[in-house]
Amino acid sequence: MASPTLATPTPPPTLPSVGYLGPPSSYSHQAALECFDNNTHTFVSQTTIADIFVAVQSKTVTYGVVPFENSTNGSVVFTLDLFCDRNNTYPDVHICGETYLDVHHCLLSCEEEIKSLKRLYSHPQAFGQCEVWLNSTVKGVERIDVSSTSKAAEKAKNEPGAAAIASRIAADVHGLKVLARNIEDTSDNTTRFFVLSATERSEPTQLDGRSDKTLLSFITDHQPGALCDGLKVFKDFGLNLTSIVSRPSRKMPWNYIFFVEFEGHEKTENVTDALEALKPHCAEMRVLGSFIDKQKLRKPSAVVA
Amino acid sequence: MASPTLATPTPPPTLPSVGYLGPPSSYSHQAALECFDNNTHTFVSQTTIADIFVAVQSKTVTYGVVPFENSTNGSVVFTLDLFCDRNNTYPDVHICGETYLDVHHCLLSCEEEIKSLKRLYSHPQAFGQCEVWLNSTVKGVERIDVSSTSKAAEKAKNEPGAAAIASRIAADVHGLKVLARNIEDTSDNTTRFFVLSATERSEPTQLDGRSDKTLLSFITDHQPGALCDGLKVFKDFGLNLTSIVSRPSRKMPWNYIFFVEFEGHEKTENVTDALEALKPHCAEMRVLGSFIDKQKLRKPSAVVA
Incomplete structure (x- = not known):
């Protein structure tokens, strides 16, 4: 059967x-x-x-x-x-x-009034974004760093005298009172x-990749002038730099990993050629990815550098 | 009289x-x-x-x-x-x-043993410099940021279960036990x-200023390519860049103040000419100062970028 x-x-x-x-x-x-x-x-x-x-x-x-x-x-x-x-x-x-x-930060608490506060919880970035307001309104109140603004709201929920700097939404989620709104230093925060x-890389939005940006990290060769030579490559290939930041490489003191962002897509010929030209000036190099420039979509006229 | x-x-x-x-x-x-x-x-x-x-x-x-x-x-x-x-x-x-x-960090406490610790005090920079050791040895112990490593030692002095990451000297000053030494992630920290x-500016150490460095801050003009054009000036005048960092200008989002350090002295002709050539690419520019390159004196062969 x-x-x-x-x-x-x-x-x-x-x-x-x-x-x-x-x-x-x-x-x-x-x-x-x-x-x-x-x-x-x-x-x-x-x-x-x-x-x-x-x-x-x-x-x-x-x-x-x-x-x-x-x-x-x-x-x-x-x-x-x-x-x-x-x-x-x-x-x-x-x-x-x-x-x-x-990002609009609020001051959230179980307390009714700011003057009852003894302790503030938030993420270090959020404290940094509200410096002016904090120094004028709650100067001297102890600040305690936690891993996220939501975590801060959680902490403020069960502790008399505590408040959190967090989002408006966090007030609803944790049942907290909003003691102050939009306390960030700049209105366009x-x-x-x-x-x-970890899978497929993006394709250029347009053939020439001009609606895309690419982020690259590199460590320069240990030659004087290597950073200048490397940055000149972007100029030579007409690639507009939109930002540069650096972090210690930790290979040797005062040697840096540079993060350079520019307009263009890694899968276009111009960028491929530029990266080839950059290689001789670098001890290490990594294309962290290309992506649609959403900032251009938000504010068509914004130019960042 | x-x-x-x-x-x-x-x-x-x-x-x-x-x-x-x-x-x-x-x-x-x-x-x-x-x-x-x-x-x-x-x-x-x-x-x-x-x-x-x-x-x-x-x-x-x-x-x-x-x-x-x-x-x-x-x-x-x-x-x-x-x-x-x-x-x-x-x-x-x-x-x-x-x-x-x-900088060599130590773990200081009134306690006799690391396993008795419930709380660590230090400056955020010191925590950042000891990440590897902290994550392997005292993972899960609460970390509290304070304004300096000395302040941390002060805190650890009177609190059972507390420790500070601070200098060897701070142990003597505050009468604390050294539970661990040299806990920083890299030995050449x-x-x-x-x-x-606010008074007199320095003079070049040598006529050509090649033993000096200069730190400059600038905000680029709001033109695409202004950062590339600005950085190219250093190359054109043979000025070796030793570092670049950036911070938000807070004038508009994604507009940056760049800090560029290069070899040379502000009172030499070559640097004066270079700064003149840089001006048209900048909305703002400020020479933060020139000073003897002490790093060169420490390690004659070190090249930073």
Whole structure:
């Protein structure tokens, strides 16, 4: 007798997943929701930015969303150091997109009044973005760094005399009162996030790649003038630099890893040729990825440098 | 009768004063003592780096000593932001010298054993310089940021279960036990300090200024390619760039103040001409100062970029 044919249940379709810096309701969560459709993706909270890099590299998540810089407070050094990848821990992680999130900080607490506050919790970046307001309104109140603004809201929830600097959304999630709104130093306070992937690299949006940007890291050769020679290459190939930052290479003191961002896509001939010309001036070089220039889409006339 | 001639007591000679980031025994104090003779200068402890800038600008102190960057952990963002001087608060403050201090961190406590520790105090820069050791030995122990490593030692003194990351000297000053030595991630962990003054600018050490370095800040003109054009000037005049860092200008999002350091002295003809050539590419420009290249004196063969 033939064995009975068992109906195999169809497995539920696996949705692509997006790792973000949690807990839920963080600015990173909001940025992730701006980049990916909630109906066709699952969202996975991660404890640290390093955890997101690990999850993307191991393909535990399809994408990762990480903060890169803030318009008031500058680079997110933790993220830069992960991109430095000094021990080659994340060889497949690259950037495939960027997004910009308007950041408005609020002061949240269980207390009714600012004068009852004895302690403030927030992420160091958020403290840095509210310096002027903090120094004028709650000068002398102890500040305690925690790993995220959502974590700060959690802390403020159960502690008399405590407040958090966090988002408006965090007030609803944690049932806190909003004692002050929009306390950031500049009204156009914006955080830029990168979308990471360990699989396919992006294609140019247009044939000439002029709607794209590319982020590159390199360590210059140990020759005097190597940095000048390297930067001149971008000028020679007509590639407009949009930013430069540096971090210690940790190979020897006062040797740096430079992060250079320019207009263009790594898969166009002009950029390929420029990177070939740059190589002789570099001890190491890595294309961290190309992606659509979302800033141009936000503000068509903005020129960054 | 003629009035008696009173012998006017000779006022004690006023010694030049040096402001440093206190409290006493801090790394900044050690750096100040390396730059100035204890017998011919008075040393004044200041609470914050901003206080040092204020004291130098108001001529309350003759000199100020501020940390600028660390070979492991990069720029001291607080100092960079003060050099940005976005509201022109410190128009006369400039750099007249630099010094390098080898930094060895210790774990200090009243406790006898590391396993008794529940809380670590230190400056964020010191935590950043000891990441590897902290993550392997005291992972999970709460970390609390304070304004200096000396302050951390003070805290650890009176609190059961607490420890500080601070200097060997701080253990003696505060009567703490050294639970671990040299816990920094890299053995050649060095912090670079600048000497500030509001009076005379330095003269070139040699006629051609090749033993000097100059630090410059500028904001590029709002033209595409302005950063490339600006950096090309250094190449054209044969000026070797030794570092570039950037901070948000806060004039508009994604517009930056660049800090460029190069070999040469502001009072030589070549540098004067180069700065003239740079001007058309800049919306703002400021020579922060020229000073003897002490790094060259330390390690004659070191090339930084």
